[in-house]
Structure formats: C-alpha cells, structure tokens
Amino acid sequence: MLPDLEAWAVFAAVVEHRSFSAAAQAIGVNKATVSKAVARLEARLGQALFHRTSRRLALTEAGKPLAEHARLILAQAVAAEEAARDGGTTLAGRIRVAAPLGFGIANVAPLIARFLGDHPAIAIDLQLSDARADIVADGIDVGLRIADLPDSSLRARRLGDIRTHLVATPAYLAAQGEPRRPGDLAGHRLLGYSNLPGPWRFRGADGEPISVTAAGPLTANSGEALLPALLAGLGIARLPGFIVGPSLESGALVEMLPAWAPPATGLYLLTPPSPLRPARVEALIAFLAEHLRDPCADPPRHGR
The missing domain is CATH 1.10.10.10 (Winged helix-like DNA-binding domain superfamily/Winged helix DNA-binding domain)
Incomplete structure (x- = not known):
C-alpha cells in the first residue's frame, strides 16, 4: 500500500x-x-x-x-x-535564510541586497540571530553558521575560516600592562563572549595548549554588545575578526598574542538533508559561496 x-x-x-x-x-x-x-x-x-x-x-x-x-x-x-x-524560467519565489546576527548585518545583508537586485522576482526572509537555528524544523533553505560542526544529517559546505582575535585598547594596555603569554591574562579583566563558551584556548607554535578562564565585568551573547565596554578600556576580549576588524584597522584596538592564536573556526553554509533544491536556492548558494570568501580574511593587525 x-x-x-x-x-x-x-x-x-x-x-x-x-x-x-x-x-x-x-x-x-x-x-x-x-x-x-x-x-x-x-x-x-x-x-x-x-x-x-x-x-x-x-x-x-x-x-x-x-x-x-x-x-x-x-x-x-x-x-x-x-x-x-x-527549468528555463525566471528565478522566482521565497527563500528563507538564517545567519548569525553580527556577521549577518556586516556581511550577509549587503550580499542579499545585491542578489535581490539581480533577481527581482525572488523574495528573501532573512533571519538574523546568534541563537542556533534549527535548519529543518524552522524551514530554513540556507543557513550560515560559524562553528566547529558536529556530525549532522545537514548538508554542509565550508566557505572559509573565521579567526578570533585577542584585543584591547592601547589605553587599557598602557594602564594594566600587556600580556606576553596566555597565562598572564589571569590578572586582567576579561570580557566574555558567550557564543564562544568555555575557557579561552590558545596554542603556541610548538603546539602547546593553554586554557584561561574568562572572568570580568561583562559577558554577552553578542560581540557587538561587548564593543562599547571594550572600546571604553574596561578589559580584554576575544572576538571574531568580522566584529573587531574595523577597530583593528583604525587602531582603536590592538591585538595581543597572535602567535598563540587558536585554530580558525569554520564558516559553513548549511542546507536541509535533501539534495533536491529549487533553482532559486541553488543560485543563492552559488552567489554566497562566491562572495563570502573575502570576509573570511583576517583584518589588518595593529600590534604593540
């Protein structure tokens, strides 16, 4: 039957x-x-x-x-x-896209605007949140995720690397001293980014792993929410390059311990398990895969 x-x-x-x-x-x-x-x-x-x-x-x-x-x-x-x-028709219909909040605003939203300009019959529902979207349960066609992905039935494509940077203002470091090794962070005020949970992990050129427990006056699940306190000189933070890149480039923040940086986290494009996708979704996937490589590059570094 x-x-x-x-x-x-x-x-x-x-x-x-x-x-x-x-x-x-x-x-x-x-x-x-x-x-x-x-x-x-x-x-x-x-x-x-x-x-x-x-x-x-x-x-x-x-x-x-x-x-x-x-x-x-x-x-x-x-x-x-x-x-x-x-097949052979103008691309049309709705696409649901999910992405992390800060990365989505800085990198995904401008690309979505360009894509819609090229395909006026397509509508996109862009969901930006630092909470992890359930791709299948939420009916998401294309998801972007910055994570070390566990085994999953989702189809995943690694687009590039997202590196984290240990940063503070020059004024904070002048007043409190600059850490020379990860262990020196124990005496500093560390601003916590809860989307990177657990201790701060570092790895030197010789592969030596070191973990430091973050403790300080502020923890937030949004890296952007940490920026005002960080730029006010209230502590040290470990944040992705897409959040601190402009401040590193301007010199408002400087990077510490680059030789101890942990391995990069992957930027992944996720889709539901089925290999069957409408042509409009395939077109958006190709567009994002092509244009989301440059934002994965490291920002210019202003060291001490």
Whole structure:
C-alpha cells in the first residue's frame, strides 16, 4: 500500500502553523479537510499525533519524531516540483535564510541586497540571530553558521575560516600592562563572549595548549554588545575578526598574542538533508559561496 503523502504533507503544515485553522488557510483548503487528513494518518499509524484541547494543540510523544519525517517529505516534494518548474524560467519565489546576527548585518545583508537586485522576482526572509537555528524544523533553505560542526544529517559546505582575535585598547594596555603569554591574562579583566563558551584556548607554535578562564565585568551573547565596554578600556576580549576588524584597522584596538592564536573556526553554509533544491536556492548558494570568501580574511593587525 502506498503512503498517504497528502496526509503527511497536511500533518507537516499543522506542525508548522500550530493549528488546524492556520494550516488550512496556508495550504488553501478548509479546516475539515485538514482534520480528515490528520485523522486518516493517525488511523494508518495506529497512534495519536496531537493532544487537542479547546485552547491548545501539542504534539504527542509519538508525533514529535514523526513531525521531522513529515517536514522532510513535504520539503522534498516541494523542491522536486519547483525544480521541474524552474527549468528555463525566471528565478522566482521565497527563500528563507538564517545567519548569525553580527556577521549577518556586516556581511550577509549587503550580499542579499545585491542578489535581490539581480533577481527581482525572488523574495528573501532573512533571519538574523546568534541563537542556533534549527535548519529543518524552522524551514530554513540556507543557513550560515560559524562553528566547529558536529556530525549532522545537514548538508554542509565550508566557505572559509573565521579567526578570533585577542584585543584591547592601547589605553587599557598602557594602564594594566600587556600580556606576553596566555597565562598572564589571569590578572586582567576579561570580557566574555558567550557564543564562544568555555575557557579561552590558545596554542603556541610548538603546539602547546593553554586554557584561561574568562572572568570580568561583562559577558554577552553578542560581540557587538561587548564593543562599547571594550572600546571604553574596561578589559580584554576575544572576538571574531568580522566584529573587531574595523577597530583593528583604525587602531582603536590592538591585538595581543597572535602567535598563540587558536585554530580558525569554520564558516559553513548549511542546507536541509535533501539534495533536491529549487533553482532559486541553488543560485543563492552559488552567489554566497562566491562572495563570502573575502570576509573570511583576517583584518589588518595593529600590534604593540
């Protein structure tokens, strides 16, 4: 017996829109059709997929893992249809993109503007957040992530390297002294960037690893939020080049211990597991891959 693909697609729509009514409106059918499709799928599976009350709709424990399968089934079907329609036609439709906040504002948003100028029939929903997006669950077509990626079912392409820099103002270093080795940081005020959790790790030319616990007056999950305190001379921070690059170039900040810098973190482009993608998504991936290489380069360094 063939699977009830329509029921799986309707189930995915209910999960995404969190109600039968909203799902019905989104896919252009009446609420009764949605209810019948979900009931049909529940009957085939022999288990309830939702807890229903007059005020709340929630997935059952059985429904939670099946929701991921439903999303993939729907995404692959949509991609297959769009790929067939896209051949030889103008690129059109919506693309959902996720990127880290600071990197997205500085590097991704300008590229999105250029891409839209070249493809006026495309619309892009750009989601900028330092919280890690769930590419599949959030329906993201293209995700950019700065991380050491764990094993994953996502399709990942490394675009380049993002290096972190240990920086402070010249005035802070003049007043407090400049660290000559990572161990010297123990006596300094260290501003914490919580998107790089754990101790600060360094590695010398001989491969010697050293860890330093960051402790100081400010911790934030946004590197941009640390900049005012950093530029006010309140401490030392370890931040990615795309955040501190302009301040390093101007000399407002200087870099310390470059010989002890840890290995670079990768900039990755992520897509859902399915190899089927609409032509508009393939075009954006190619565009971002081509133009996001230069921002990965190190900023000019102003040392002591």
